[in-house]
Amino acid sequence: MQQITADLVQQVIQPRPTESHKGTFGRVMVIGGNQQFGGAAIMSATAAVYGGAGLVTCATDLFNATSLHAQLPEAMVLAATDKAQMATLLPKMDVIVVGPGLGTDTWGQTVLQQVFQQVQPQQVVIIDGSAIDLVASQGLTLPQAQLVLTPHQMEWQRLSGIAIADQQVACNLAVQQQLQATLVLKSARTQVYLPNGTVWENTVGTPAMATGGMGDTLTGVLAAFAAQFKPLDQAILAGVYTHSAIASELAQQQYVVLPTQIARQLPFFMQEQARRG
Ligand SMILES: NC(=O)C1=CN([C@@H]2O[C@H](COP(=O)(O)OP(=O)(O)OC[C@H]3O[C@@H](n4cnc5c(N)ncnc54)[C@H](O)[C@@H]3O)[C@@H](O)[C@H]2O)[C@@H](O)CC1
Ligand SMILES: Nc1ncnc2c1ncn2[C@@H]1O[C@H](COP(=O)(O)OP(=O)(O)O)[C@@H](O)[C@H]1O
Numbered sequence: 409m410q411q412i413t414a415d416l417v418q419q420v421i422q423p424r425p426t427e428s429h430k431g432t433f434g435r436v437m438v439i440g441g442n443q444q445f446g447g448a449a450i451m452s453a454t455a456a457v458y459g460g461a462g463l464v465t466c467a468t469d470l471f472n473a474t475s476l477h478a479q480l481p482e483a484m485v486l487a488a489t490d491k492a493q494m495a496t497l498l499p500k501m502d503v504i505v506v507g508p509g510l511g512t513d514t515w516g517q518t519v520l521q522q523v524f525q526q527v528q529p530q531q532v533v534i535i536d537g538s539a540i541d542l543v544a545s546q547g548l549t550l551p552q553a554q555l556v557l558t559p560h561q562m563e564w565q566r567l568s569g570i571a572i573a574d575q576q577v578a579c580n581l582a583v584q585q586q587l588q589a590t591l592v593l594k595s596a597r598t599q600v601y602l603p604n605g606t607v608w609e610n611t612v613g614t615p616a617m618a619t620g621g622m623g624d625t626l627t628g629v630l631a632a633f634a635a636q637f638k639p640l641d642q643a644i645l646a647g648v649y650t651h652s653a654i655a656s657e658l659a660q661q662q663y664v665v666l667p668t669q670i671a672r673q674l675p676f677f678m679q680e681q682a683r684r685g
Protein backbone atom coordinates (compact mmCIF):
# COMPACT_ATOMS: atom_id res chain seq x y z
CA MET A 409 0.00 0.00 0.00
CA GLN A 410 1.33 3.43 -0.95
CA GLN A 411 1.12 6.42 1.37
CA ILE A 412 -0.49 9.75 0.46
CA THR A 413 1.98 12.40 1.58
CA ALA A 414 2.29 16.19 1.72
CA ASP A 415 4.79 16.01 -1.16
CA LEU A 416 2.15 14.61 -3.50
CA VAL A 417 -0.29 17.37 -2.51
CA GLN A 418 2.29 20.08 -3.16
CA GLN A 419 2.88 18.68 -6.66
CA VAL A 420 -0.85 18.81 -7.38
CA ILE A 421 -1.74 22.26 -5.99
CA GLN A 422 0.09 24.80 -8.13
CA PRO A 423 -0.15 28.61 -8.28
CA ARG A 424 -3.00 29.71 -10.57
CA PRO A 425 -2.10 30.85 -14.09
CA THR A 426 -2.46 34.62 -14.56
CA GLU A 427 -4.29 34.15 -17.85
CA SER A 428 -7.39 32.47 -16.41
CA HIS A 429 -11.07 32.93 -15.61
CA LYS A 430 -13.80 31.01 -13.78
CA GLY A 431 -14.19 28.64 -16.74
CA THR A 432 -10.54 27.62 -16.35
CA PHE A 433 -11.25 26.06 -12.95
CA GLY A 434 -14.18 23.91 -13.90
CA ARG A 435 -17.93 23.58 -13.53
CA VAL A 436 -19.27 21.47 -10.68
CA MET A 437 -22.83 20.37 -10.00
CA VAL A 438 -23.77 18.98 -6.58
CA ILE A 439 -26.98 16.94 -6.69
CA GLY A 440 -28.58 16.07 -3.37
CA GLY A 441 -30.28 17.51 -0.33
CA ASN A 442 -33.86 16.42 0.23
CA GLN A 443 -35.95 18.27 2.81
CA GLN A 444 -34.38 16.32 5.69
CA PHE A 445 -30.74 16.41 4.60
CA GLY A 446 -30.39 19.79 2.89
CA GLY A 447 -27.30 20.54 4.96
CA ALA A 448 -25.40 17.72 3.25
CA ALA A 449 -25.75 19.30 -0.21
CA ILE A 450 -24.98 22.74 1.22
CA MET A 451 -21.79 21.43 2.85
CA SER A 452 -20.71 19.74 -0.36
CA ALA A 453 -21.35 22.87 -2.45
CA THR A 454 -19.59 25.02 0.16
CA ALA A 455 -16.46 22.86 0.03
CA ALA A 456 -16.55 22.94 -3.78
CA VAL A 457 -16.64 26.75 -3.82
CA TYR A 458 -13.98 27.20 -1.14
CA GLY A 459 -11.89 24.46 -2.76
CA GLY A 460 -11.66 26.61 -5.88
CA ALA A 461 -14.13 25.21 -8.44
CA GLY A 462 -14.82 27.99 -10.94
CA LEU A 463 -18.60 27.61 -11.03
CA VAL A 464 -20.76 25.61 -8.62
CA THR A 465 -24.42 24.74 -9.09
CA CYS A 466 -26.52 22.88 -6.53
CA ALA A 467 -29.43 20.79 -7.79
CA THR A 468 -31.58 20.13 -4.75
CA ASP A 469 -35.07 20.29 -3.24
CA LEU A 470 -35.88 24.00 -3.52
CA PHE A 471 -36.86 23.87 0.16
CA ASN A 472 -33.08 24.32 0.67
CA ALA A 473 -32.55 27.25 -1.71
CA THR A 474 -32.83 30.09 0.81
CA SER A 475 -30.57 28.48 3.38
CA LEU A 476 -28.04 27.64 0.67
CA HIS A 477 -27.96 31.22 -0.61
CA ALA A 478 -27.91 32.71 2.88
CA GLN A 479 -24.46 31.27 3.38
CA LEU A 480 -23.23 30.57 -0.13
CA PRO A 481 -24.43 33.19 -2.63
CA GLU A 482 -21.61 32.05 -4.95
CA ALA A 483 -23.54 28.87 -5.73
CA MET A 484 -26.31 28.68 -8.32
CA VAL A 485 -29.37 26.63 -7.51
CA LEU A 486 -32.03 24.68 -9.34
CA ALA A 487 -34.68 22.08 -8.57
CA ALA A 488 -33.17 18.62 -8.96
CA THR A 489 -36.50 17.43 -10.37
CA ASP A 490 -36.63 20.11 -13.09
CA LYS A 491 -36.01 17.81 -16.04
CA ALA A 492 -35.67 20.53 -18.66
CA GLN A 493 -33.13 22.59 -16.71
CA MET A 494 -31.19 19.52 -15.67
CA ALA A 495 -31.04 18.33 -19.29
CA THR A 496 -29.64 21.72 -20.34
CA LEU A 497 -27.12 22.14 -17.54
CA LEU A 498 -25.83 18.62 -16.80
CA PRO A 499 -23.93 18.18 -20.10
CA LYS A 500 -22.02 21.43 -19.40
CA MET A 501 -20.56 20.14 -16.14
CA ASP A 502 -16.98 18.91 -15.73
CA VAL A 503 -17.68 17.27 -12.38
CA ILE A 504 -20.94 15.97 -10.90
CA VAL A 505 -21.41 15.03 -7.24
CA VAL A 506 -24.51 12.96 -6.61
CA GLY A 507 -25.73 11.63 -3.29
CA PRO A 508 -25.04 13.90 -0.31
CA GLY A 509 -28.37 14.09 1.52
CA LEU A 510 -30.25 12.71 -1.50
CA GLY A 511 -32.16 10.22 0.64
CA THR A 512 -33.35 6.85 -0.57
CA ASP A 513 -37.06 7.52 -1.02
CA THR A 514 -38.90 7.99 -4.34
CA TRP A 515 -37.66 11.58 -4.75
CA GLY A 516 -34.02 10.49 -4.41
CA GLN A 517 -34.53 7.49 -6.70
CA THR A 518 -36.12 9.63 -9.42
CA VAL A 519 -33.32 12.19 -9.28
CA LEU A 520 -30.55 9.58 -9.32
CA GLN A 521 -32.00 7.64 -12.25
CA GLN A 522 -32.36 10.82 -14.27
CA VAL A 523 -28.75 11.79 -13.53
CA PHE A 524 -27.41 8.33 -14.45
CA GLN A 525 -29.29 8.52 -17.79
CA GLN A 526 -27.75 11.87 -18.72
CA VAL A 527 -24.14 11.55 -17.60
CA GLN A 528 -21.51 11.70 -20.38
CA PRO A 529 -18.42 9.45 -20.54
CA GLN A 530 -15.91 12.33 -20.19
CA GLN A 531 -17.52 13.68 -17.01
CA VAL A 532 -16.19 12.97 -13.53
CA VAL A 533 -19.06 11.62 -11.41
CA ILE A 534 -18.57 11.40 -7.64
CA ILE A 535 -21.13 9.05 -6.13
CA ASP A 536 -21.66 9.36 -2.38
CA GLY A 537 -23.97 8.64 0.53
CA SER A 538 -27.58 7.87 -0.39
CA ALA A 539 -26.65 7.41 -4.08
CA ILE A 540 -24.39 4.51 -3.10
CA ASP A 541 -27.15 3.01 -0.98
CA LEU A 542 -29.60 3.34 -3.89
CA VAL A 543 -27.21 1.68 -6.34
CA ALA A 544 -26.89 -1.19 -3.85
CA SER A 545 -30.58 -1.54 -2.94
CA GLN A 546 -32.02 -0.99 -6.44
CA GLY A 547 -29.28 -2.85 -8.31
CA LEU A 548 -28.72 0.18 -10.56
CA THR A 549 -26.11 -0.04 -13.31
CA LEU A 550 -23.40 2.58 -12.93
CA PRO A 551 -23.15 4.98 -15.88
CA GLN A 552 -20.19 5.19 -18.29
CA ALA A 553 -18.10 8.04 -16.88
CA GLN A 554 -14.99 8.74 -14.82
CA LEU A 555 -16.54 7.34 -11.65
CA VAL A 556 -15.40 8.06 -8.10
CA LEU A 557 -17.22 6.20 -5.32
CA THR A 558 -16.86 7.60 -1.79
CA PRO A 559 -18.52 5.10 0.59
CA HIS A 560 -17.85 4.84 4.31
CA GLN A 561 -17.38 1.27 5.50
CA MET A 562 -21.10 0.62 6.03
CA GLU A 563 -22.02 1.96 2.58
CA TRP A 564 -19.24 -0.17 1.06
CA GLN A 565 -20.63 -3.21 2.86
CA ARG A 566 -24.03 -2.52 1.28
CA LEU A 567 -22.58 -1.97 -2.20
CA SER A 568 -19.87 -4.63 -2.32
CA GLY A 569 -21.43 -7.27 -0.10
CA ILE A 570 -18.17 -7.41 1.89
CA ALA A 571 -18.85 -7.22 5.64
CA ILE A 572 -16.90 -4.45 7.40
CA ALA A 573 -14.79 -7.02 9.28
CA ASP A 574 -13.79 -8.64 5.97
CA GLN A 575 -12.91 -5.45 4.08
CA GLN A 576 -9.32 -6.41 3.32
CA VAL A 577 -7.37 -4.85 0.44
CA ALA A 578 -7.55 -7.87 -1.90
CA CYS A 579 -11.35 -8.27 -1.63
CA ASN A 580 -11.97 -4.52 -1.93
CA LEU A 581 -9.69 -4.30 -4.95
CA ALA A 582 -11.45 -7.16 -6.73
CA VAL A 583 -14.86 -5.47 -6.44
CA GLN A 584 -13.49 -1.99 -7.24
CA GLN A 585 -11.90 -3.29 -10.44
CA GLN A 586 -15.20 -4.89 -11.48
CA LEU A 587 -17.03 -1.61 -10.88
CA GLN A 588 -14.45 0.25 -13.01
CA ALA A 589 -14.43 3.17 -10.60
CA THR A 590 -12.03 4.91 -8.28
CA LEU A 591 -12.90 3.85 -4.73
CA VAL A 592 -12.38 6.20 -1.79
CA LEU A 593 -13.13 3.86 1.11
CA LYS A 594 -13.60 6.16 4.09
CA SER A 595 -12.67 5.23 7.65
CA ALA A 596 -10.32 6.50 10.34
CA ARG A 597 -7.62 5.51 7.81
CA THR A 598 -9.19 6.15 4.41
CA GLN A 599 -7.91 4.06 1.50
CA VAL A 600 -8.02 5.02 -2.18
CA TYR A 601 -8.22 2.31 -4.87
CA LEU A 602 -7.30 3.73 -8.28
CA PRO A 603 -8.35 2.34 -11.69
CA ASN A 604 -4.71 1.28 -12.33
CA GLY A 605 -4.97 -1.12 -9.36
CA THR A 606 -2.71 0.81 -6.97
CA VAL A 607 -3.95 1.29 -3.43
CA TRP A 608 -3.16 4.34 -1.32
CA GLU A 609 -3.58 5.09 2.36
CA ASN A 610 -4.28 8.46 3.91
CA THR A 611 -1.64 9.41 6.48
CA VAL A 612 -3.47 12.23 8.26
CA GLY A 613 -6.85 12.66 9.98
CA THR A 614 -8.25 12.74 13.49
CA PRO A 615 -11.21 11.50 15.55
CA ALA A 616 -12.14 15.19 15.79
CA MET A 617 -13.54 14.57 12.28
CA ALA A 618 -16.19 12.11 13.46
CA THR A 619 -19.09 14.55 12.94
CA GLY A 620 -22.06 14.31 10.53
CA GLY A 621 -21.34 16.19 7.32
CA MET A 622 -17.64 15.41 7.21
CA GLY A 623 -18.02 13.07 4.21
CA ASP A 624 -20.41 15.46 2.48
CA THR A 625 -17.67 18.07 2.76
CA LEU A 626 -15.12 15.65 1.32
CA THR A 627 -17.23 15.28 -1.84
CA GLY A 628 -17.00 19.04 -2.41
CA VAL A 629 -13.23 19.03 -1.90
CA LEU A 630 -12.83 16.15 -4.35
CA ALA A 631 -15.08 17.86 -6.89
CA ALA A 632 -13.14 21.13 -6.69
CA PHE A 633 -9.83 19.29 -7.02
CA ALA A 634 -11.07 17.16 -9.93
CA ALA A 635 -12.32 20.32 -11.65
CA GLN A 636 -8.97 22.12 -11.34
CA PHE A 637 -6.17 19.58 -11.21
CA LYS A 638 -5.13 16.83 -13.63
CA PRO A 639 -4.74 13.89 -13.77
CA LEU A 640 -7.84 12.80 -11.90
CA ASP A 641 -6.01 10.16 -9.82
CA GLN A 642 -3.63 12.73 -8.35
CA ALA A 643 -6.47 15.21 -7.75
CA ILE A 644 -8.41 12.63 -5.75
CA LEU A 645 -5.41 11.59 -3.65
CA ALA A 646 -4.58 15.24 -2.93
CA GLY A 647 -8.20 16.01 -2.05
CA VAL A 648 -8.42 13.16 0.45
CA TYR A 649 -5.21 14.30 2.13
CA THR A 650 -6.15 18.01 2.16
CA HIS A 651 -9.54 17.39 3.84
CA SER A 652 -7.90 15.44 6.68
CA ALA A 653 -4.76 17.58 6.94
CA ILE A 654 -6.86 20.70 7.58
CA ALA A 655 -8.81 18.80 10.24
CA SER A 656 -5.60 17.63 11.91
CA GLU A 657 -4.28 21.19 12.01
CA LEU A 658 -7.52 22.52 13.56
CA ALA A 659 -7.60 19.60 16.01
CA GLN A 660 -4.42 20.85 17.64
CA GLN A 661 -6.64 23.39 19.34
CA GLN A 662 -10.14 21.93 18.94
CA TYR A 663 -11.66 18.79 20.46
CA VAL A 664 -14.16 18.63 17.58
CA VAL A 665 -13.67 20.00 14.05
CA LEU A 666 -16.78 21.09 12.14
CA PRO A 667 -17.10 20.19 8.45
CA THR A 668 -17.89 23.83 7.58
CA GLN A 669 -14.66 24.93 9.30
CA ILE A 670 -12.70 22.64 7.00
CA ALA A 671 -14.33 24.22 3.96
CA ARG A 672 -13.48 27.72 5.13
CA GLN A 673 -9.86 26.76 5.73
CA LEU A 674 -9.37 25.38 2.20
CA PRO A 675 -8.20 28.60 0.47
CA PHE A 676 -5.54 29.16 3.16
CA PHE A 677 -4.26 25.57 3.12
CA MET A 678 -4.18 25.52 -0.68
CA GLN A 679 -2.22 28.78 -0.86
CA GLU A 680 0.33 27.33 1.57
CA GLN A 681 0.76 24.20 -0.60
CA ALA A 682 0.99 26.22 -3.83
CA ARG A 683 3.78 28.35 -2.33
CA ARG A 684 5.71 25.24 -1.21
CA GLY A 685 5.23 23.20 -4.38
N1 LIG B 1 -26.56 17.61 7.87
C1 LIG B 1 -26.98 16.72 6.99
O1 LIG B 1 -27.86 16.97 6.16
C2 LIG B 1 -26.37 15.36 6.99
C3 LIG B 1 -26.80 14.46 6.04
N2 LIG B 1 -26.24 13.24 5.90
C4 LIG B 1 -26.74 12.39 4.80
O2 LIG B 1 -27.50 11.38 5.38
C5 LIG B 1 -27.58 10.27 4.49
C6 LIG B 1 -27.31 9.00 5.28
O3 LIG B 1 -25.91 8.89 5.58
P1 LIG B 1 -25.34 8.29 6.95
O4 LIG B 1 -23.89 8.01 6.71
O5 LIG B 1 -25.67 9.17 8.11
O6 LIG B 1 -26.16 6.97 7.22
P2 LIG B 1 -25.82 5.42 7.05
O7 LIG B 1 -26.94 4.69 7.67
O8 LIG B 1 -25.49 5.10 5.64
O9 LIG B 1 -24.48 5.14 7.85
C7 LIG B 1 -24.22 5.59 9.14
C8 LIG B 1 -23.91 4.44 10.09
O10 LIG B 1 -22.94 3.52 9.55
C9 LIG B 1 -22.14 3.03 10.59
N3 LIG B 1 -20.71 3.00 10.21
C10 LIG B 1 -19.89 1.92 10.28
N4 LIG B 1 -18.65 2.24 9.86
C11 LIG B 1 -18.67 3.54 9.54
C12 LIG B 1 -17.68 4.42 9.06
N5 LIG B 1 -16.43 4.06 8.83
N6 LIG B 1 -18.05 5.70 8.83
C13 LIG B 1 -19.32 6.12 9.04
N7 LIG B 1 -20.30 5.31 9.50
C14 LIG B 1 -19.98 4.02 9.75
C15 LIG B 1 -22.37 3.93 11.80
O11 LIG B 1 -22.97 3.15 12.81
C16 LIG B 1 -23.28 5.02 11.35
O12 LIG B 1 -24.27 5.32 12.27
C17 LIG B 1 -26.56 10.55 3.38
O13 LIG B 1 -27.23 11.01 2.23
C18 LIG B 1 -25.72 11.65 3.96
O14 LIG B 1 -25.15 12.44 2.93
C19 LIG B 1 -25.14 12.78 6.77
O15 LIG B 1 -23.98 13.08 6.06
C20 LIG B 1 -25.15 13.51 8.11
C21 LIG B 1 -25.31 15.01 7.98
N1 LIG C 1 -11.94 8.77 13.68
C1 LIG C 1 -11.67 9.31 12.48
N2 LIG C 1 -10.39 9.53 12.09
C2 LIG C 1 -10.12 10.07 10.88
N3 LIG C 1 -11.09 10.42 9.98
C3 LIG C 1 -12.37 10.21 10.31
C4 LIG C 1 -12.74 9.65 11.57
N4 LIG C 1 -14.09 9.57 11.61
C5 LIG C 1 -14.55 10.05 10.43
N5 LIG C 1 -13.51 10.44 9.65
C6 LIG C 1 -13.60 10.98 8.28
O1 LIG C 1 -14.79 11.77 8.17
C7 LIG C 1 -15.49 11.47 6.97
C8 LIG C 1 -16.85 10.83 7.31
O2 LIG C 1 -17.57 10.56 6.15
P1 LIG C 1 -19.10 10.11 6.22
O3 LIG C 1 -19.26 9.04 7.22
O4 LIG C 1 -19.56 9.86 4.85
O5 LIG C 1 -19.77 11.45 6.80
P2 LIG C 1 -21.17 12.16 6.48
O6 LIG C 1 -21.97 11.27 5.59
O7 LIG C 1 -21.81 12.38 7.82
O8 LIG C 1 -20.85 13.46 5.83
C9 LIG C 1 -14.57 10.54 6.17
O9 LIG C 1 -13.74 11.30 5.32
C10 LIG C 1 -13.74 9.84 7.26
O10 LIG C 1 -12.49 9.42 6.81
Ligand SMILES: [Mg+2]
Nearest residue numbers: 537560623624
Ligand atom coordinates in the same frame (compact mmCIF):
# COMPACT_ATOMS: atom_id res chain seq x y z
MG1 LIG D 1 -21.47 10.21 4.00
